[in-house]
Amino acid sequence: MFYYDSTYFILLPALLISLWAQTKISRSFNKYSKVYSSNGYTGSQVARMLLDSAGLLDVPIERVAGNLTDHYDPSKRVLRLSGEVYSSTSVASIGVAAHEVGHAIQHQNSYKPLIVRNTIVPIVNISSSASWVIFFIGIVMGIQPLTSLGIVLFSAVVLFQLVTLPVEFDASSRALRILEERSILYENEIYGAKKVLQAAAMTYVAATLMAISQLLRLVAISNRRND
Known part of the structure; x- marks a missing residue:
């Protein structure tokens, strides 16, 4: 049987934005993954140069499976790049x-929003599933x-998503500034990289809107049962 619940409409705007954001990052990355940098550096080479210049010589770079699975692990101080990013010379x-x-670099500089996010991760890992049950x-x-x-x-999940936004936007700003200052990418190439990172940022915005919408839905269900 299908159960109709009018509170699902609360999720609809966030769901549409999420689908749009996923399409946008996929299209942007695919487009600029075909635009290659003039300097011919691979993603892993650029990462190594930037880490070393920041004094992070002890942070290793690992290659991981998957598509856009790139991340920095603050607990192990390891930077992991997906296969395409690791070996490609594209601006994306x-x-x-x-x-x-x-x-x-945020981790090295004790960037406060990152510290807050890392601190609440264990809480969010538990609350994200336990809250629904x-x-x-x-x-x-x-x-x-x-x-x-x-x-x-579930409010902890919303808090996590909200704190994630400045962390992601700041990381992109740092990246673009360094790439331009060190002439790793040139003007038209910076534009392509910026488009990719802006599209990626929208996925975090969409995730935040979805979390807020889910919270509003829980409140609506609770209020309906109390009436």
Whole structure:
């Protein structure tokens, strides 16, 4: 049986924005992955240069499987690049690699939003799944304190997404500034890298809007049951 719930409409705008953001990053990366840098550096070479210039000689670069699985692991102080980004000389790959170096530099400089995000990660890992279970147990059994607890726990997910936004935007700003200052990419190439990173940033904006929409939906369901 299909269950109709009018509160799903709360999610619709965020869902549409998420689909648009995913399409945008896919198209942008595919477009600029075919535009190669004049200097001929690969993503891993650029990452190594930028890490070394920032005094992060002890941060290794690892190649990982998957598409756009690039990330900096602050717990192990390791920068991981997907296969395409690692070995490609495209402006898209260089932009992504530099962005991840931006996170490593944030970690080195104790960038406050990054510290906050890293601190709440263990809480969010638990609350993201437990919140739904606790919330719906409260709804089914009619126990309002459990329902409220589920909402509070899910609020941690929203907080995580909100804190993530300045972390990601700052990492991209650092990346583009360094790439231009060190003449790793030239003006038209910087434009391409910027387009890719802007598209990537929109996926985080979409994720934040989705989390907020989910929270509003939980509140709406809770209020409806109380009426």
